[in-house]
Amino acid sequence: MAYRCDLGGERYVFADLRHVMAAASPRRSGDELAGLAATSDAQRVAARRVLADLPLTVFLNEALVPYETDEVTRLILDGHDAAAFAAVAHLTVGGFRDWLLSRAATTETLAALAPGLTPEMAAAVSKLMRAQDLIVVARKCRVETAFRTTLGLPGRLGTRLQPNHPTDDARGIAASVLDGLLYGVGDACIGVNPATDSVENARALMVMLDELRQLYDIPAQTCVLTHVTNALAILERGAPVDLVFQSVAGTEAANRGFGVDLAVLKEAHDAARGLKRGTVGDHCMYFETGQGAALSADAHHGVDQQTVEARAYAVARAFRPLLVNTVVGFIGPEYLYDGKQIARAGLEDHFCGKLLGLPMGCDVCYTNHAEADQDDMDGLMTLLTVAGCNFLIAVPGADDIMLNYQSLSFHDVLTLRGTLGVRAAPEFEAWLARMGLATPEGGIRELEPRHPSLTRLFASTGRVA
Known part of the structure; x- marks a missing residue:
């Protein structure tokens, strides 16, 4: 017509x-x-x-x-x-x-x-x-989810701690995790993108992260962002899987390009939920999306990229996820050319996800060949926090040395919490206080290099190798 x-x-x-x-x-x-x-x-x-x-x-x-x-x-x-x-x-x-x-x-x-x-x-x-x-x-729009922490509560901003390493070195990842924890980052998820996406490697990383979590009784959920079929194989081997991750898109053909369909997502959701590893909730799926994914796979059916992106949220919504985030500038300037387009897309994705009932977060990011810089990301992270974003992703120094793109830093999270008054998830905030890392107001203490909390935490890096 x-x-x-x-x-x-x-x-x-x-x-x-x-x-x-x-x-x-x-x-x-x-x-x-x-x-x-x-x-x-x-x-x-x-x-x-x-x-x-x-x-x-x-x-x-x-x-x-x-x-x-x-x-x-x-x-x-x-x-x-x-x-x-x-x-x-x-x-x-x-x-x-x-x-x-x-x-x-x-x-x-x-x-x-x-x-x-x-x-x-x-x-x-x-x-x-x-x-x-x-x-x-x-x-x-308020969307609350829970596993070991409760996310989406008013006045709260969750964070995914992303400690990627170019060789998946356990000590390097552990050091980045502990660095992030000292800044109060990680209440939404401690999630690693593996450099080598094999079942054995992903399983080893899951075990290491779970040992670190248990060592300090951290109320957080861990995730190795391996393919969902790998996660199913790892589940069958009895590994400590908290969250099952998968990138999804808004058409059947684009999802086939990711190697998934609705049936395998349902199988993984049912298997992970059956483990009953959550303490305050049972939301156990983690999805990532991004404008341009369907177009890059030539699977967009002539539909504009933002509408196809919104259709991906219907896939996510079907499986009651704990976390969903758009990796807004990650796919590259061929799809979002500059800081202005990235910022607009981030606000659109967050709006559409929340309106559809999803616990929407964002990786505020850009690739090094985009017409964008960290000033653009500063603006978008602030706008999304004002908009009530469920969580943001942070990496050491804002520079992901494995995926080779720019995101937010642990320091940026401190800026948002101090400037806009948003706090970590209540269970995680209470743990920070028990560890001597948080102030009564929910801020992060500035610790001396020889503070007992630092000594205790960093001594563990050798115990997870």
Whole structure:
């Protein structure tokens, strides 16, 4: 079905709903690379005018990716909660934007609405929003999850401690873990990307991290970000698996490119949950996503990259994850060219994930060949924290020496907590206090080099080799 708009004496024609959605998107290099982007600012405005007047129900009747050939589309439409959707079923996309920004859209009403929204609805309304709109609405969305720590509570900012090492050296990883703990980082997850993605290597890293956790009774969950099929093999060998990780995308074909489908994700979820390793909750899945993943796999079906990204959140939502994060600038400038595009994408992804009921976090990051720098990341980390982001990722010195990209540092977490008053998860914060690392107000103590806490912690690096 074609859509038309007369604007400024010109008539703009959009071939179908996919064309409207793509042309309405803010400018980004990935859509330009795919030949999907608006050809002018005027066309972009015309597409947004068309989109604003479309009823939300159009996304239930016109699938952007064919139902018959895509299991993600079937998951979205077959699992749609019509009763939850009824509260906004009468609205257009523009009317939905106005409602989201109104006082009627409370934390409670948004939580009740989430099962009734499709990813395409969330993506559509985000295209009509300014940055401050994305922040205001996302901040109203609260999604709490728990394993050994409780995440998503108001006034809290979780952190994933990412201690990657180029050779997976156990002592190097342990030293980075302990460094992060001294800065109060790690309450969302202590998660390592293995340099060598084999079952035996991943299992060894899991054992090492679990031994370190048990040594100090750290209330945190650990994860080795190996492929889900490796995690299943490791589970069968009785290794200490807390969280099962997998990168996911928004189409069946893109997920096949990752070597996964919904069935294997369900198998892994059921197996990990059956271990009952959580102490305060049983959310045991960790998903990463990123704008451009489907396009890089030539599996986007002509859908713009932000909408395909939102569809990945439907995959994640099906498995009650503890953590979901977009690796917003990691895929490269071919998809998000500069700091402005990265910042906009980070706010969109966080908004869409939270609106759909996900515990959304972000790896605020960029590759070294992007037109971005750490000043851009400083801005985005601040905006996301104001928006109520569930967690951020931090690495030693903001420089991941294994993956060779730039993220946030442990020091950045201190800045956010000190400036914006956000605190770690309560269980982790209590542990920091017991270890003599935290102030009564939830801050981090500045310790002398010979402080007993430092001596005790760093003595353990030789015990995990």
